[in-house]
Amino acid sequence: MTVESVRPEAQPPVAPELREPPLAGGGVPLLGHGWKMVRDPLAFMATLREHGDVVRIKLGPKTVYAVTAPDLTGALALSTDFEIAGPLWESLEGLLGKEGVATANGPRHRRQRRTIQPAFRLDAIPGYGPIMEEEAHALTERWKPGETIDCTSESFRIAVRIAARCLLRGAYMDVRAERLCAALDTLFRGMYRRMVIPLGPLYNLPLPANRTFNRALADFHLLVDEIVAERRASGQKPDDLLTALLDAKDENGDPIGEQEIHDQVVAILTAGAETVASTIMWLLHVLSEHPEHADKVCAEVESVTGGRPVAFEDVRRLGHTGNVVVEAMRLRPAIWILTRRAVADTSLGGYRIPAGADIVYSPYAIQRDPKSYAHHLEFDPDRWLPERVKDVPKYAMSPFGVGNRKCPSDHFSMAMLTLLTAALSTAYRFEQVSGSSDATRVGITLHPHELLLRPVPRD
Template sequence: MDTEVGGDVGAGVRPRRHAVVPGPRGVPMLGNLPQFGKDPLAFFTLLRERGDMVSWRFGGKRCVFLADPDCIGELLTEAEAGFDRNDLGISFRTLLGNGVVVAKGADWRRKRSLVQPSVRPKQVRSYAATMAGCAVELADRWSDGQRVDIKREMSALTQRIAVRTIFGTDSEADAEAIGRAMDVAQREIGAEFRGIGGLLPDWVPTPGRARIKKAVKVIDAEVSRVVAAHRGGDSERPDLLSRLLEARDEAGTRLSDKEIRDETVTLYIGGHETTSSALVWAWYLLSRNPRVRAALGAELDRVLGEREPGFDDYGQLPYTQAVVKETLRLYPTIWLLTGQAKEGSTVGGVPIPAGTRVWSSQWATQRDPRWYPDPEEFRPERWDPDTGDDIPEYAWFPFGGGPRVCLGARFAMVEAVLVLAVLARRFELEVDPGEIRPVPTLTLQPDRDVLGTVRGR
């Protein structure tokens, strides 16, 4: 596994080293877990600087970290043939159950075929009016000089969109109850995953596992109540839950109540948590980059004028899309992907022993200077198809890729672009001074409240 298989490259570009090189030394029993747990993002960056394929140990488990886009592409596109989904712990499974993100093999293929029609482009188009409408409601409540908690505002907004599009209801109580429980679940999943709790057997009770069970009970109760209200209701309702309840597989079988619950929670996380986080980071970056803020405003003025955006405007707002893409590059909501090698697996021509956990990190690869000149700079222009950077496939993968690409990717992109267009057309947000650091929980979250001042344009 130590043989170099990469080819020659141009001057000034680090070679792609398709060979497994050793990572930093670990400690007995725990391996590199202390380093990983202290700061996973810094640890993955360190591994990327060691090479494109780096060995390390998560406790007693053998791992390989991938930094090269070609290798990451193999991990993602061979997700079913060469790699199993990794078990990310009891807290993760407690929240997501056995939904499409977790399921394997034939069970995964069946669930994907049942869920996918609910988030196809035609369906996303039908949700666009709700996305923009909720953002308009928020914009109408803002005023020049108003102080806001940006994280709370974006979370409440995307919760409202999720509750309306997924559940077909407009109850603020629903959004608040699920949102509070989801915040607890996120924190506990991140804490268990980064710490020694991730090495404990499922049956070992811990305070964190007790907290996530309590939070999931709240989520399950709300989902069950809404599902019961949908049963026997109008089958033509446009919300995602109604479509899931009507879906049938090739044998004519519908999703069970447990499967409905799992897929609903998965869609909620994709439609709320990821977009909320991306919008918070976008405002943070825009506040610190007046040039980008001005270019965004110019596009919105040119395309929209005094009207609000709709789905048909999505394709007419390339710079707004680029702002979202660049935000997701620097602060990817989903910050790692992992799989487990099957018998006969290879990556980059290198055999990977069965059972090895194979990792990649959007955070590390999407800040690699080989693919992104001045990688720490917020520069949406790098996504211009004519003049932007030459970015390899799978050097940007905030939604994963291959057969297991996030089903809600288009939903999330359209939502983020339309919400940003509505709000940034009318306002700028001056985020309070001070660095905000990312905290890797289930998603990448700010380490503190994000406070700012609304300024009318």
């Protein structure tokens, strides 16, 4: 008899008992929590943490898992057991194409990220500096003192112009950018409706709203084809994202297909337009609602520039201005809800998640959670000072997401938003005018209902 034979047999580690996530309260027969989700989704998502770190919600007959604790949203985003899928994405794919980076998974997604990533690397951003600078200063000149600014269309316009001019360079982009704005603006309004109220063929009925939407969708796809065709016809290959997309190779080393090139341009433009536009709207709102912070931004910019027009190179020295941008994004994250689907039976935080389950979490709720932030609803840019930022729990502030689906454009967007905030606050103070409504409007992104501002020169 050997020593080994009398030892108790080594047991595989016992997996801790997985629990069923609690069901959120307040559901009603048939609709479940769907009515709450439709009536006031932000308030609903913000209350879920009271029920647990992972909770089940019922949207009609369907069970959806909501993740409410910041560390678990990080675990979700970093785990390979979850991928991008679900009804939200399927309805987007129907309109915007199936082959772009925002909806792909697995090897195709990894390859597409490798293609686009160089255009967004930290060392690529200064190359966009001159365009960002030009656009920021052109905006302060376009806005005339005393006139009313429609912040929705103006923010959209500048967001699309900067993305299109920086990433799809070419003289033709100046004209195209205006058409892109018009098409995308209409598209985003209609897309959210189609996502939350999926009436299928009813959207094909020849009603005026459907016609306008379908025209905008067709024009947008046509514009993308024109952009690609003109670049090819020009014979030029500037060092930009469009060249990277046109030269990309698939997993076998063959050129990628026309549809994928098209869908990739669509994915970049749509992902980059409304997110930035909504954030600019909220920044303008902050400048009008918190004149003390606007003054502080102005003072910081002047101390750095000595009174000359703010330049891209100044951005890294505009610490407070950057903190104003981050704090605005904390309280009003453009992307207020994110979804995933479990690809296997798995777990999160000790809770069982079955294969095929749809998971949601809300950066809005996470970033306003009183468990993570003291004075959670207060606009306090100084909470991002180095000595205080350590109090913020990990993943409690991720407006650009986490993991392999993280927004590629975080550095690009932060540079642009900081520069814009600096240029606008040194030129003007802003006041809301009558008829303006800054109530939060929930769509694909969060933005003010109809923000109307009057710029008052600083001098």
